[in-house]
Amino acid sequence: MRATKAIIHIDYFKENIRKIRGFTANGVKMCVPVKADAYGHGAVECARAAVECGVDYLAVATVGEGVELRNAGIKAPVLLFSLCSPEEVDDAVSHDITPFVFDCEYVSLFDEAAGRLGKERYPVHLAVDTGMGRIGCRPEDAAGIASMIAGSRNLFQEGTMTHFATSDCKDPDSVAYTEKQFSLFRKAIDSIRREGLEPGICHCANSAATLDLPETHMDMVRPGIIVYGYDAGDVDMKYLAGKGTPIELKPVMTLVTEVSAVRRFKAGSSVGYGRTWKAEADTDIAVLTIGYGDGFVRRFSQAGIKVAINGKEYPVRGRICMDQCMVDLGLDSGVKRWDRAVIFGSREDGALQTAADIADMTGTISYEVTTVLTRRVPREFVGLE
Numbered sequence: 138m139r140a141t142k143a144i145i146h147i148d149y150f151k152e153n154i155r156k157i158r159g160f161t162a163n164g165v166k167m168c169v170p171v172k173a174d175a176y177g178h179g180a181v182e183c184a185r186a187a188v189e190c191g192v193d194y195l196a197v198a199t200v201g202e203g204v205e206l207r208n209a210g211i212k213a214p215v216l217l218f219s220l221c222s223p224e225e226v227d228d229a230v231s232h233d234i235t236p237f238v239f240d241c242e243y244v245s246l247f248d249e250a251a252g253r254l255g256k257e258r259y260p261v262h263l264a265v266d267t268g269m270g271r272i273g274c275r276p277e278d279a280a281g282i283a284s285m286i287a288g289s290r291n292l293f294q295e296g297t298m299t300h301f302a303t304s305d306c307k308d309p310d311s312v313a314y315t316e317k318q319f320s321l322f323r324k325a326i327d328s329i330r331r332e333g334l335e336p337g338i339c340h341c342a343n344s345a346a347t348l349d350l351p352e353t354h355m356d357m358v359r360p361g362i363i364v365y366g367y368d369a370g371d372v373d374m375k376y377l378a379g380k381g382t383p384i385e386l387k388p389v390m391t392l393v394t395e396v397s398a399v400r401r402f403k404a405g406s407s408v409g410y411g412r413t414w415k416a417e418a419d420t421d422i423a424v425l426t427i428g429y430g431d432g433f434v435r436r437f438s439q440a441g442i443k444v445a446i447n448g449k450e451y452p453v454r455g456r457i458c459m460d461q462c463m464v465d466l467g468l469d470s471g472v473k474r475w476d477r478a479v480i481f482g483s484r485e486d487g488a489l490q491t492a493a494d495i496a497d498m499t500g501t502i503s504y505e506v507t508t509v510l511t512r513r514v515p516r517e518f519v520g521l522e
């Protein structure tokens with residue numbers, strides 16, 4: 138295996154899931170999103186581990202991601218969080234992937250596909266847009282769409298969902314917005330029941346709501362980023378400890394690479410494309426075999442990111458290239474060729490920062506830092522049972 142790799146601690150992943158379970162009452166189901174290759178961690182292995190933890194549903198964003206799970210022999214129910222194109226509907230149905238629907242067109246498409254493929258009671262979840270502005274029907278249209286599902290030949294409404302836009306922000310406006318969304322969702326569910334229809338499994342809680350808003354758990358929670366070991370925005374470990382509901386999440390991924398060269402540079406020499414950095418004094422420069430082709434994106438170049446080598450931190454210098462980047466060792470670092478460099482991850486692997494720290498320094502979120510790692514970075518699964 139290539140020395141540049143993402144170490145994936147499946148045991149930490151499972152520990153995180155079990156700790157999160159402690160926040161939900163008995164009988165509340167759990168759906169674990171493994172979309173975007175499990176936020177970059179490897180969908181099949183994470184899905185298997187989640188199922189071993191007793192997770193009830195998995196979730197993907199594309200039909201292809203769902204098919205990947207089925208081809209790996211995963212039998213658990215799989216929810217499709219984003220809309221697929223009409224050409225993909227048959228593929229979704231033949232692989233038993235459960236879609237969100239919210240309009241006439243999609244109800245018909247899935248109804249017809251289920252009929253064609255001989256599925257008599259095909260489950261769908263009704264999506265209600267209570268303020269995310271993404272997918273879902275208007276709350277006042279929920280009962281109408283539910284009737285449409287009930288009146289279809291081959292579909293049944295297995296669940297009803299909505300998604301929060303600001304549950305991970307604790308400023309008063311955001312808190313009020315989440316309350317409003319939740320209230321609209323409950324009203325939509327009531328309107329479905331008033332029609333004499335069954336909303337099925339009602340679910341809305343993402344990571345932040347799972348840890349912070351137990352009243353929103355309803356029948357199922359859908360925690361994503363926290364199962365991978367990162368805080369959900371303002372609902373961080375410090376905030377939760379302050380509330381008297383502490384949790385300690387462990388980052389599941391460690392990104393490592395190695396030093397392929399160490400060379401002495403004279404004061405005034407430059408490093409990398411565009412010569413954006415010049416040595417002020419004589420210094421040793423290490424070359425690491427990781428670049429934006431691996432997902433260590435070029436935008437990180439000027440952010441002052443440091444990497445850990447043998448327990449010490451060294452700054453990235455110059456522009457990150459496609460396949461390599463350079464770090465400044467100073468003099469007498471003792472760093473040698475083929476030493477391991479840890480970009481982010483768990484302390485146990487020698488990391489001195491997490492993906493969330495990198496996200497903070499570069500104006501993004503932990504989700505993106507792990508998700509953008511490319512296929513060229515092998516995932517090494519450790520802590521398997």
Ligand SMILES: *Cc1c(COP(=O)(O)O)cnc(C)c1O
Pocket residue numbers: 170218300342343344345359360361362363369
């Ligand atoms: C991605 C996603 C989640 C999980 O969100 P986190 O912020 O990672 O907890 C839950 N529900 C839906 C519909 C999603 O798309």
